Amino acid sequence: VEALKPIVPHSLITASAERHPPIRRAMNANFGRSLYVRLHECLQNQISSMVRAFDSAAEDGRVVELDSAMVELTFGVIFQMTISQSSAKYMNFLEHPLAQLVAQIMRESIELMSKPHLQLLGRFGAPKLYDAIRQVKRIALQVVKERRTENEADRLARNGEDLLDVLLKVPYETDDFIVSELIELFLAGTDTTAHTLAFCIFELTQNDSVRSRLLSEIHALKTTAVPMYTTAAPKAAGRVVNTQNIPSCSPTDSFTSNSFNYPSFDGVQTELEYGGMVWKETLRMRxxxxxxxxxxLTEDAVLPATQVFLEKGTDVLLPPFAMHFDEEVWPNPYVFDPDRFSREKVRERGAFALQTFSSGSRNCVGQFFATHEGLTVLAVLLDRYEFTPxxxxxxxxxxxxxxSRPISKLPDGSHYNGLPVRISKRNNS
Structure with a gap:
C-alpha cells in the first residue's frame, strides 16, 4: 500500500482505518443493478471491436498475442465505464489523452517496481512516472469539473450513470479523492482481469474435458445476435508475434458474418455456474x-495452528501462491480442477482459502465487475473461436x-513476453 501512495494518495485502497469504512459503504450503496447492466452494455461495445479484429486475424492466419489483446479490451471497458461522456468523442478510446497517460503510468510503475533502489529517490527516481501522474491529475480534475457542471441534456445523453457518478456521491470527499480513485480504477480494473482471461483461455486449451463441459454450458446459454461495431477499423487486438520460427498455417475461409452471439446480463449471472467454477480455479492456480x-493487526493474536504470538501493530502478509497450493486445503493443487469450487466443497473449505480478491472489509470493491466481465468475454469468445498456443x-x-502476467517461449526457444495464440473460427458460429 505504501508503494501506491505516490500514485493514488487519496484512494480507497490507501485510505486510513478511519476513512475507509464510510467511503466503502457509500460506494457499495451505489453499486446496484443499473450500474452492472451498464457494465454489460460497455462490454458489448468493446467485445464487438475485439470480435472484428479476431475474425480478421483468423482469416489472415495471423498469430495474436492474447494477453495484450485482453488488456486492450479490459482497459476499454473500464475507461468507458468510468468517464463515458468525456471519452464519447473519441472513435478509439486509446486516443484519449487520459488513456495514453494511464498506460504510461502502468509501464513506468512496472519499471519502478523492478528497480527498488530507485523507489528511495521518490520523484527523482522516476521522473517520467511522476510527470505522467501530474498530467493525469490535471486532466482528471478537468473531467470532474465538467461532470459537476454538466447540463440535463448531457446527463441524459450518457444513458445512465457511470463510475464517476458513483464517486461524486461519496459524501465529504474531495476532488483529490475522486482523482485518486479514478486512477486506481484504471489500474486495478485492467491488468488483473486481462491476465486472468489470458490464463483461463490457455488452461482451457490444455484441459479437453473441462473445455468440453464449459462449451456445453455456453452453447446452452440464450444469446442475441448483436451487430458488430463498424464505425471504426478493427483495433490491433494484441501484438502480432514474430512468426519467423513458428510453423506456418493456412488462412481459414473468409467470414461474412456481421454479428456475434451476446448473452444477457441475467444469463451470465444465472446460467454459467460451471463457468464461474472455471474462473475461480484459474484465479487459484494463476x-x-x-x-x-x-x-x-489491531490487537494481539495467536495463530491457532502454530501457537505463534503476534503483537498488535504487526504487519501480516497472506501470500496466495502458498495458500492456493496448500495440499491440506487443495488436494492435487497443481491439477486444473474447477470442481474444487462446487457449492459443497466451497462450504467445506471456508471463505478465506481463496485470496484472489483479498478478504474482509478491505476486499476488492470491483470483484463483481471483474467476474462478470471475465465470464461474459469467455462466453462470447469460446462460442466463436478455438485458440491454439x-x-x-x-x-x-x-x-x-x-x-502476474503470462510469459512463454516460442518454438525456437526464445523467451516471449506474452501468450501467442492462433485463432480459428468454430463451425457453429
Whole structure:
C-alpha cells in the first residue's frame, strides 16, 4: 500500500482505518443493478471491436498475442465505464489523452517496481512516472469539473450513470479523492482481469474435458445476435508475434458474418455456474494479484495452528501462491480442477482459502465487475473461436511485477513476453 501512495494518495485502497469504512459503504450503496447492466452494455461495445479484429486475424492466419489483446479490451471497458461522456468523442478510446497517460503510468510503475533502489529517490527516481501522474491529475480534475457542471441534456445523453457518478456521491470527499480513485480504477480494473482471461483461455486449451463441459454450458446459454461495431477499423487486438520460427498455417475461409452471439446480463449471472467454477480455479492456480493480502493487526493474536504470538501493530502478509497450493486445503493443487469450487466443497473449505480478491472489509470493491466481465468475454469468445498456443505449453508461466502476467517461449526457444495464440473460427458460429 505504501508503494501506491505516490500514485493514488487519496484512494480507497490507501485510505486510513478511519476513512475507509464510510467511503466503502457509500460506494457499495451505489453499486446496484443499473450500474452492472451498464457494465454489460460497455462490454458489448468493446467485445464487438475485439470480435472484428479476431475474425480478421483468423482469416489472415495471423498469430495474436492474447494477453495484450485482453488488456486492450479490459482497459476499454473500464475507461468507458468510468468517464463515458468525456471519452464519447473519441472513435478509439486509446486516443484519449487520459488513456495514453494511464498506460504510461502502468509501464513506468512496472519499471519502478523492478528497480527498488530507485523507489528511495521518490520523484527523482522516476521522473517520467511522476510527470505522467501530474498530467493525469490535471486532466482528471478537468473531467470532474465538467461532470459537476454538466447540463440535463448531457446527463441524459450518457444513458445512465457511470463510475464517476458513483464517486461524486461519496459524501465529504474531495476532488483529490475522486482523482485518486479514478486512477486506481484504471489500474486495478485492467491488468488483473486481462491476465486472468489470458490464463483461463490457455488452461482451457490444455484441459479437453473441462473445455468440453464449459462449451456445453455456453452453447446452452440464450444469446442475441448483436451487430458488430463498424464505425471504426478493427483495433490491433494484441501484438502480432514474430512468426519467423513458428510453423506456418493456412488462412481459414473468409467470414461474412456481421454479428456475434451476446448473452444477457441475467444469463451470465444465472446460467454459467460451471463457468464461474472455471474462473475461480484459474484465479487459484494463476493468482494475478500475486503479492498477497496485507493487513496490520489491531490487537494481539495467536495463530491457532502454530501457537505463534503476534503483537498488535504487526504487519501480516497472506501470500496466495502458498495458500492456493496448500495440499491440506487443495488436494492435487497443481491439477486444473474447477470442481474444487462446487457449492459443497466451497462450504467445506471456508471463505478465506481463496485470496484472489483479498478478504474482509478491505476486499476488492470491483470483484463483481471483474467476474462478470471475465465470464461474459469467455462466453462470447469460446462460442466463436478455438485458440491454439503457438508456444511450448510447458513454458507458460507467470512473471510478477505489480500483477502476474503470462510469459512463454516460442518454438525456437526464445523467451516471449506474452501468450501467442492462433485463432480459428468454430463451425457453429
Amino acid at each position: 493468482p494475478v494479484s500475486a503479492t498477497g493480502t496485507y493487513r496490520t 503457438v508456444c511450448d505449453p510447458s513454458t507458460v508461466t507467470q512473471h510478477h511485477t505489480i500483477t
